[in-house]
Amino acid sequence: MNALQQYIDLFKDNRSTIENGAPAVLNAQRDAALKALETVRLPRKGSEDYEATDLEAVFAPDYGMNLTRIAFSGDAAESFRCDVPNMSTCLYMCFNDSIVAGPNAVRNAGGVVVETFAQAAANHPGVLARYGSLASLDDPTVALNTLLAQDGLLVYVPRGVVAERPIQLVNIFNTTQPLMAVRRILVVLEQGAQARMLVCDHTQNKDVDYLASQVVEIIAAEDSVFDYYDLEESSPATHRVSSIYAQQAAGSNVLIDGITLTNGFTRNNYRISVDGEHAETTLLGMTIAGDKQHVDTHTLISHNVGNCHSNEMFKYVLGDQAVGAFAGKILVKEGCPRVEAYQGNRNLCASPEARMYTKPQLEIYTDDVKCSHGTTIGQLDQEALYYMRTRGISADEARRLLMQAFMADVIDGVRLEMLRDRLHHLVEKRFNGTLAACSSCQEACKGLRG
Amino acid sequence: MLIIKDLRASIEGKEILKGVNLTVRPGEVHAIMGPNGSGKSTLSNVLTGHPAYTVTGGEVTFGGKDLLALSPEDRAHEGLFLSFQYPVEIPGVSMVNFMRAAINEKRKYFDQEPLSASDFLKLMREKRAVVELDNKLASRSVNEGFSGGEKKRNEIFQMAMLEPKLSILDETDSGLDIDALRIVASGVNKLKSEENATIVITHYQRLLDYIKPDFVHVLYKGRIVMSAGPELALELEEKGYDWIKAQVDGE
Numbered sequence: 001m002n003a004l005q006q007y008i009d010l011f012k013d014n015r016s017t018i019e020n021g022a023p024a025v026l027n028a029q030r031d032a033a034l035k036a037l038e039t040v041r042l043p044r045k046g047s048e049d050y051e052a053t054d055l056e057a058v059f060a061p062d063y064g065m066n067l068t069r070i071a072f073s074g075d076a077a078e079s080f081r082c083d084v085p086n087m088s089t090c091l092y093m094c095f096n097d098s099i100v101a102g103p104n105a106v107r108n109a110g111g112v113v114v115e116t117f118a119q120a121a122a123n124h125p126g127v128l129a130r131y132g133s134l135a136s137l138d139d140p141t142v143a144l145n146t147l148l149a150q151d152g153l154l155v156y157v158p159r160g161v162v163a164e165r166p167i168q169l170v171n172i173f174n175t176t177q178p179l180m181a182v183r184r185i186l187v188v189l190e191q192g193a194q195a196r197m198l199v200c201d202h203t204q205n206k207d208v209d210y211l212a213s214q215v216v217e218i219i220a221a222e223d224s225v226f227d228y229y230d231l232e233e234s235s236p237a238t239h240r241v242s243s244i245y246a247q248q249a250a251g252s253n254v255l256i257d258g259i260t261l262t263n264g265f266t267r268n269n270y271r272i273s274v275d276g277e278h279a280e281t282t283l284l285g286m287t288i289a290g291d292k293q294h295v296d297t298h299t300l301i302s303h304n305v306g307n308c309h310s311n312e313m314f315k316y317v318l319g320d321q322a323v324g325a326f327a328g329k330i331l332v333k334e335g336c337p338r339v340e341a342y343q344g345n346r347n348l349c350a351s352p353e354a355r356m357y358t359k360p361q362l363e364i365y366t367d368d369v370k371c372s373h374g375t376t377i378g379q380l381d382q383e384a385l386y387y388m389r390t391r392g393i394s395a396d397e398a399r400r401l402l403m404q405a406f407m408a409d410v411i412d413g414v415r416l417e418m419l420r421d422r423l424h425h426l427v428e429k430r431f432n433g434t435l436a437a438c439s440s441c442q443e444a445c446k447g448l449r450g
Numbered sequence: 451m452l453i454i455k456d457l458r459a460s461i462e463g464k465e466i467l468k469g470v471n472l473t474v475r476p477g478e479v480h481a482i483m484g485p486n487g488s489g490k491s492t493l494s495n496v497l498t499g500h501p502a503y504t505v506t507g508g509e510v511t512f513g514g515k516d517l518l519a520l521s522p523e524d525r526a527h528e529g530l531f532l533s534f535q536y537p538v539e540i541p542g543v544s545m546v547n548f549m550r551a552a553i554n555e556k557r558k559y560f561d562q563e564p565l566s567a568s569d570f571l572k573l574m575r576e577k578r579a580v581v582e583l584d585n586k587l588a589s590r591s592v593n594e595g596f597s598g599g600e601k602k603r604n605e606i607f608q609m610a611m612l613e614p615k616l617s618i619l620d621e622t623d624s625g626l627d628i629d630a631l632r633i634v635a636s637g638v639n640k641l642k643s644e645e646n647a648t649i650v651i652t653h654y655q656r657l658l659d660y661i662k663p664d665f666v667h668v669l670y671k672g673r674i675v676m677s678a679g680p681e682l683a684l685e686l687e688e689k690g691y692d693w694i695k696a697q698v699d700g701e
Contacts, residue, residue, distance in 0.1 A: 382501070387538040390498045391552040391608060392526035392559070401551060405542025405591075 003042055003059040004140065008034065010065070011147055017067050022150040023121035029132045033147040036137040043140075052325040052357045053267055053296040055141065058239050063180035063211045069150060072098045072175075089168035089198065090114055092153060096173060097181040099153055112163040112195065113156035117184070120154040127156045127188050134217040134245035139269070141241045145182055145213045152184030157193035157224075166196040166416060171212065173238060174204035180211040187217065189224035189252075196227040196416055203235035211239045218246040218254065222276065225253045227415055230268075232260040236291060243269040248308075250276025255415060257284040259423070260295050261430050270299040277307040285314035286410045288403075288430050289322035289354075296325040303330070306337040306366070315410050316347040317403050318354035329361040330373070336366045343373040348380065348406055350399070400431045451476050451513060451647055452616055458507035458672075459496045465506065466492040468672035474616065477644045481658055481683060482651045484669035485691045490651045491535060493669065494618045498532045499525055513615065526552075527559040529615030529646075533605040533622050540592040545604075548592045549574065549611055556612065577610040581637040598625035599634075606637040617641075618649045623657040635660030655687035668694055 011018065011034065019027045045054035066072070072095040091102030092114060099116050108114075113124060120128040131152075137143040157163055171183060189195060203210060220226050234240065240263065248254055258268050272281055287295045301310045316324040330341045347356045360373040380402050388398035407427055414420040452474040459467040466489045474480055484490055496503050497510065499522035510517040513528055520528065540548070553573070554564040565573070578588060581603040593601050602622055609617055619638065623631055638661055642648065650661055658666075658680070666682040667674045670691070675698045676682065686694075 381538075381540075383538050384540045386500055386522065387534065387540070388548070388551075389522035390526055390532050390534075391548070391612065392523050392556045393548075393551045394523050394555055395521070397551055397555065401543050401547065402540070405540065408542040 003056050004037055004040070004144065006062065007059070007144055007148065008037055010067075014067050018148065018150060021069060021118070023117050023128065025121065025125075025128050025131050026117065026149055029146050033137055033143045036143040037140060037147060040140045040143075049298055049327060051327070051359070052323055052355075053294070055241065055267065058211065058241065058265060058267075059144075061178070061209065061211075063178045063209065065148070065180050065182070066097055067150075069098070072096045089166045090163075092167075092169045094153075094169060094171045094181075094183065096175055096179055097151070097183065099151060099169075102168075102170070108163045108165050108167075110161045110163075111158050112161055112167075113154065113158075114167055115154055117152045117154060117186075120156075124154065124156060128154060128186070130188055130219060131184075131186050131217070134219065134247055134271075134273075135215050135243065136245075136271070139243060141213065141267075142215055142243050145184065145215045145243075148182045148213075149184045149215075150182065152186060155185070155187045155195065155197060157189045157195045159190035160192040161190075162193070163195035166198055168198045168200070170200045170202065172202050172204055173208075173210045173212070173234070175208060176205070178209040180213065183212060183214045185214075185216040186219075187226065187228070188219045189221055189226055191221045192223045193221070194225040196229075198229045198231065198416070198419060201230075201232040201234050201238075201240065203238045206235040206237065209237045209239075210234075212241070214240065214242040216242070216244040218244070218256075220246065220248045220252040220254050222249045223251040224249070227255045228257070229414065229416065229419060230256075230258045232258075232263050232266065234263045236264045236293070238263060239265040241267045243271065246270075246272045246281075248272070248274050248276060248279040248281060251278045252276065253280040255282040255284070255413075257286075257414060258297065259285070260287045260289065260293075261426060263289070263293055263295065265294045267296045268298070270297070272299075272301045272310075274301065274303050274308050274310065275305060277305050279308045281308070281310035282413065283310070283312040284410050284413045286407055286427075287314075287316040287318075287324060288407070288427065289316070289324060290319040291322065292320070293322045295323075297327070299328040301330050301341065303332045303336050303339045303341060306335070306339055308339055310341045312341075312343040313410060313413070314345045315407060316345075316356060317350060317406060318347065318356060319350040321351075321353045323355045323357075325357040327359040327361070328373070329363060330371060332364045332366050332369050332371065334365040337368040339366065339369040339371070341369070341371045345373075345375045346406070347377045348403065349377060350380065350403065400428075403431050404428055452517075453511045454508070455510070456508040457493075457496065457505070457510060459492060459503050459505045461492070461503050466503075466672055467496065469508065470669070470672070470674055472667065472674060474647045474649065476615075476647055478665065479642070479648045479650065479661060479663045481663035481666045481680075482649060482669050482674075483653065483666060483683065483686055485695070486653075488669045489672045490669050491620055494532050494620045494649075494651060497525075497618065498522055498530060523555065524559070526612070526614075527556050531609050531612055531614035531617045533602070533609060533617065533619045535621040535624060537593045537596075537601040537605055539594045539596075541594050543592050545588045545590060545592055546574070549608070552608070553611060573611065577607055580610045580640055581606045582633055583607045599627065599630035602626055602630065602634050603637070606634055606641075610637065610641055613641075614646065616647050616649070618651065619661075620651045621653070622650070623652055623654065631657065632660065655683045658683050670694060670698055
């Protein structure tokens with residue numbers, strides 16, 4: 001079987017439909033994407049970098065796509081209640097695969113641009129031209145996304161502009177038939193620009209199978225500051241394959257935080273290229289998974305120059321038969337002195353059947369650097385549990401408090417205050433099984449509660 | 451209040467308690483002394499329900515209930531408290547959340563409404579004063595980065611919050627300087643009443659200068675081998691345990 005073939009056939013049969021209305025800059029990449037796909041296969045479980053994850057199986061079903069771009073409509077206010085209230089954001093909604101400005105969207109002043117690729121093709125073609133400059137077609141899932149992408153969201157912060165309000169994009173799956181959505185984000189920050197972005201994934205129809213293919217490119221120029229928070233609260237039947245690429249110039253400060261509270265299958269790739277001195281990179285992740293949730297993270301932070309600093313920490317709490325995987329590489333190339341790079345992956349297996357696969361890697365070709373990695377997989381501290389119980393705290397509540405405490409430092413790493421407070425609350429709800437997003441799958445949280 | 455009859459317990463197959471008998475009535479203070487490895491800490495862990503210990507015989511009734519049949523949390527709700535020899539650090543769980551959970555679970559056990567936020571904070575403030583516990587410590591993670599003395603003070607603070615019927619103080623004097631010892635002991639004495647009782651487990655007479663026992667027991671090789679009034683503690687301080695060991699081992 002070759003799951004890719006159906007997409008290649010689909011593309012060849014419908015190329016003009018796909019390209020019709022899509023910006024030229026997207027169409028210009030399709031030949032290269034097609035060429036890259038014709039000689040590869042999707043990785044199967046057990047292959048290099050996919051020890052626990054079978055992408056062939058994820059892409060094999062015929063999900064169906066919205067090639068003719070029938071506009072999905074939705075009354076955003078009606079159908080969606082944001083889990084991060086009280087946050088005044090510049091809000092955009094992506095219904096399945098169609099982006100629209102959200103209700104009550106508050107725009108940023110000072111020339112911050114948030115628009116669809118279709119709009120950007122007319123208004124900011126020079127910026128949109130950077131589409132595809134980071135995403136690597138060597139990754140078949142990225143090539144597939146590039147082959148089929150028809151639109152996306154551009155965030156462009158011009159030189160020196162500080163976007164006061166966070167930019168929020170809410171991806172929502174809600175159809176009656178299975179669907180594959182091809183989503184794309186391009187972020188361009190010019191010198192000294194600052195912005196924060198929150199992307200939330202939700203699935204409203206929990207009975208339908210979905211596949212989201214997401215590629216994000218972040219280009220951070222000199223001395224720019226950018227936060228990217230990715231909050232996933234989808235359904236057991238939602239599959240997501242996401243790749244985030246970031247390129248950092250000198251003095252830039254980029255934070256990327258991937259949070260999964262509920263999902264079905266998730267593969268998150270992070271590829272960060274540090275190209276300028278005195279750049280700072282923070283890469284954080286938090287996964288809480290029960291039931292048969294599957295969350296696989298793959299990271300590469302490549303230090304291509306000296307005098308830069310990266311800090312990476314991913315934490316997992318797994319219950320029931322959940323499967324977690326983490327593979328992270330820090331690369332310090334030759335001639336990059338005084339790099340400081342730290343990587344951590346800490347995991348709690350709260351049930352006997354939960355599985356965690358982890359593979360930390362340092363690859364260092366320069367002598368004068370400070371780098372470390374640390375990985376742990378364990379259970380809850382039995383002495384702490386006993387201590388709490390002697391104070392009258394029930395075993396369930398004690399476990400919950402300890403699991404929340406385990407996640408506290410990654411939540412505190414969030415630099416967006418409203419989101420940080422909300423995350424403490426959401427995580428508490430997730431652990432006591434009352435998270436709204438999993439109201440239809442109460443069972444999913446059992447292993448984490450008991 | 452507490453009646454222990456022929457209590458036997460083991461850990462990893464090794465029998466540590468070999469038939470302990472002890473009765474504690476309301477208002478009493480009992481001191482349990484004994485050489486290292488005699489089973490003092492095991493006794494307190496078995497009474498509070500540490501999962502690593504297995505009770506192999508005997509019975510314990512507490513306030514008329516079969517203590518050994520209760521979970522550790524229900525033992526706490528019924529009024530049993532252990533001040534740990536080595537209080538556990540719990541990074542990421544704030545003292546406030548920890549105490550709120552403890553107080554409200556106890557209230558739930560007795561079908562009471564949870565304490566309001568303001569009443570809870572008022573209670574915290576009031577009880578902190580008992581052991582002169584700094585507000586800063588109360589806002590930190592449980593025991594994390596506390597000095598030895600602060601940890602012990604924190605134990606007595608928790609005792610003040612939970613108002614137990616029976617408190618077991620396991621080597622509460624270890625690791626304390628003389629000032630901290632005085633503060634901790636005075637906290638314990640302030641909490642003492644006609645209705646509650648205390649078991650003080652200690653190596654040394656020193657603590658007993660501050661917390662006056664009504665009875666002193668010597669635990670040796672898993673059994674209480676001698677019980678007497680407070681004068682026994684002074685005698686032990688002077689003569690050590692060898693004469694008791696010789697007496698018991700000679701039998």
